[in-house]
Amino acid sequence: MDYFEFYGLPVSFNPDAAEVKKQFYALSKKYHPDFYINESVEKQDEVLELSTLNNKAYQVLGNPQKLLPYVLELKGLVTEGEHYTLPQDFLMEMMDVNEALMDLQFDPDAEKLAAQVKEIDAIEAGMQAELTTLKDAFDTSGSADDLLKIKDLYYRTKYLYRIRESLAKIKA
Incomplete structure (x- = not known):
């Protein structure tokens, strides 16, 4: 799942910072591992994975230097190790x-x-x-x-x- 989809936002180079922050805090509460301490190991692992995804999404969507290559990669225009020829x-x-x-x-x-x-x-x-x-x-x-x-x-x-x-x- 891509970070925009995870936060319910359209793909954008300029996502609404307030909405990104709002989604981050809402999902941080929803997927906080302490709330799932009595759940099965599988559920705890799933929540931990979602919590990690939330943290990564926030780091990327809130940082223009990380966001630019992320969107380009998401759109299939940049790949790791690509040898792009400059003009x-x-x-x-x-x-x-x-x-x-x-x-x-x-x-x-x-x-x-x-x-x-x-x-x-x-x-x-x-x-x-x-x-x-x-x-x-x-x-x-x-x-x-x-x-x-x-x-x-x-x-x-x-x-x-x-x-x-x-x-x-x-x-x-």
Whole structure:
């Protein structure tokens, strides 16, 4: 059972936070293991499983970083170990950024580093703005085209995260 179904909510990149919390607390009470102490071992195991499912659902549905890949996986667009091919123009842009970061590792320059951070921040802000727009559009229309664009941005942000890790090593 998927987390949205478990909570009785529609699949969304922006689930109603109050409703998610409400469902979590209601199901936490309903499936609290202490209420089933006198039940059979099978029933106790079932309740423990449902309680665990409730906790996992709340952790995912309440966290946008976990929710995005979860919805994409639920829709069959992201699979573990997938080798997604990013667009060539994005890869070329990231190659330039990576080269600039490598240069900064060998020849530190605070001014160039600040400029690089500013450029990375701008790229990330643009991607996040586009992602927000697409997630809102999907929640309204359920468009498969929007999902494919969201998937692409998801992988781009993962790539950018690795660049941020490289940047953190340079700053250290």
